[in-house]
Amino acid sequence: MPFPARRACALAAALALSAPLAHAAASLQPCRLAGVPTELQCGSLQRPLDPARPEGVKIDVHYVVVPALARNKQPDAVLMLAGGPGQSAISVASRVLPRLSRLNNRRDLVFIDQRGTGKSAPLDCADDSKLPLTEQLDEAARLRRLDACRATLEKLPYGQDGGLRFFTTTLAMQDMDAVRQALGVPQWNLIGASYGTRAALEYLRLFPAQVRRTVIDGVAPPDMALPASFSTDAQAALEALFQAHASTHPTLRADWQALLASLPRAVTVQQPLTGVPERFTVTRELLMSAVRMPLYQPALAAALPAALQAAARDGNFASLFGLTTAFGSSPALRLAMGMHFSVVCAEDLPRLPDAQDPPGADFRRSQAEMYTQVCKTWPRGAVAPEFYQVPPAPSPVLLLSGGADPATPPRHGERVAKALGAGHAERVQHIVVPEAGHGVMPVGCMRDLVFRFIDAKTDAAALPQDAACATRIPRPSAFQPITPATEGTAK
Structure with missing residues (x-):
């Protein structure tokens, strides 16, 4: 969403009148971003790929600064850490700016493309979104594409000689602090x-004195073995969906079991983005991949009951695969999959054999098996044992969790809040919005709550925050397709 017109004018004036950032005036240049109607400031910082070899291969870390509107701005800027892993912070800036508009009045907003994403030594793989659905969701085909991508990335100047090992969260947070110093x-x-919460926790561990306040939304702790927790948490979200819509769809669970029992089955579905009819076989693994994505957003998940019943009763899979495509159709949300696997293979896979998360009854171990296969040949960076520990918070931390989140539900936020609050519980607050999905900040009044937390003049005034305005928001009602019968009732 663009800024309102008067805000755009004010931002343009602020760019012209405000003093340049200390130590960075020479490196910042006027620039523009798609979706943002005003001129911003862009810069880059050269960093060693391997900090142990400062004279070796260099990469450029790119960043964007949205200057504060007020002339008497606060010195503590806001740094947005993107998700994934693999998301470009700069690419999502236009989507995030409206949520941070009040903070931007007196504080600079900074978006840094983490190494491996966006323009910062990108580790991109080919865009799969317009491939035939059967190829998008077929794990064997995906493994072949990822292996080919790895081979291509290893030919890049920063991918040669095991260069993919140097894209861990720890090294990336050292880049973030270097940018902080450059900007003064x-x-x-x-x-x-999401993954940005893991990044924030690592930055907080490495540079505790350089953090004033921290907001982590959809907590993905460093000790979370992602491929194992995927199955556990997605299963819990699916079970909650069945329960929530039991009154409107009393046979949903039975329809789901019948659908599973009918697989594999051949279907014909139009590719949602191209409109081309495709015929392929729906396997159990393909179905679970299709179901998991809409669970991230309650508004999309509300259409799952009707989509699942259409597939089970009529063999119509169009709605289900349409929902799956809708979740990741925005180019701004694309992940740099090379960076994604450089992080997960180094930080999560070594912990997979000892993971305590039980596989979901329906989701089973397909995600864990896929990551295990990819990581067999993916170069792995070194991760210090301290990375997996969350020390007590040195400053106020606000944790946000969605009760309907299939990836980072409250159970992860609870243990991180306990670790952060050890000895100083008053520095930590964990807010759970029961019917929110993956990402709580966009919900209702949460943007104002985050503003109050960061803008509070003292640590004592920052917490606790009252979130009753968000915690009472109900789950979206199940979508009801329009049929001749329902159309007549509506009239």
């Missing part, structure tokens, strides 16, 4: 979402 920012206010 005394302390960050960190805002991390």
Whole structure:
């Protein structure tokens, strides 16, 4: 969403009148971003690919600064840490800016493309979104594409000689602090979402004195073995969906079991983006991949009951695969899959054999098996044992969790809140919005709550925050397709 017109004018004036950032005036240049109607400031910082070899291969870390509107701005800028892993912070800036508009009045907003994403030594694989559905969701075909991508990335200047090992979260957070120093920012206010919460926790561990406040939304702790937790948490979200819509769809669970029992089966579905009819076989693994994505967003998940019943009763899979495509159709949300696997293979896979998360009854171990296969040949970086520990918070931390989140539900936020609050519980608050999905900040009044937390003049005034305005928001009602019968009732 673009800024309102008067805000756009004010931002343009602020760019012209405000003093340049300390130590960074020479490196910042006027620039524009798609979806943002005003001129911003862009810069880059050269960093060693391998910090142990400062004279070796260099990469450029790119960043964007949205200057504060007020002339008497606060010195502590807001740093947005993107999700994934693999999301470009700069690419999602236009989507995030409206949620941070109040903070931007007196604070600079900074978006840094983490190494491996966006323009910062990108580790991109080919875009799969317009491939035939059977190829998009077929794990064997995906493994072949990823192996080919790895081979291509290893030919890049920063991918040769095991270069893919140097894209871990720890090294990336060292880049973030180097940018802070270049910009002359005394302390960050960190805002991390999804994987960005892991990044924020690592930055907080490495540079505790350089953080004033921290917001982590959809907590993905460093000790979370992602491929194992995927199955456990997605299963819990699916079970909650069945229960929530039991009154409107009393046979949904039975329809689901019948659908599973009918597989594999041949179907014909139009590719949602191209409109081309495709005929392929729906396997159990393909079905579970299709179901998992809409669970991230309650508004999309509300259409799952009707989509699942259409597939089970009529063999119509169009709605189900349409929902799956809708979740990741925005180019801004695409992940740099090379960076994704460089992080997960180094940080999560070594913990997979000892993971305590039980596989979901329906989701089973397909995700874990896929990551295990990819990581067999993917170069792995070194991760210090301290990375997996969350020390007590040195400054106020606000944790946000969605009760309907299939990836980072409250159970992860609870243990991180306990670790952060050890000895100083008053520095930590964990807010659970029961019917929110993956990402709580966009819900209702949460953007104002985050503003109050960061803008509070003292740590004592920052917490606790009252979130009753969000915690009472109900789950979206199940979508009811329009049929001749329902159309007549509506009239």
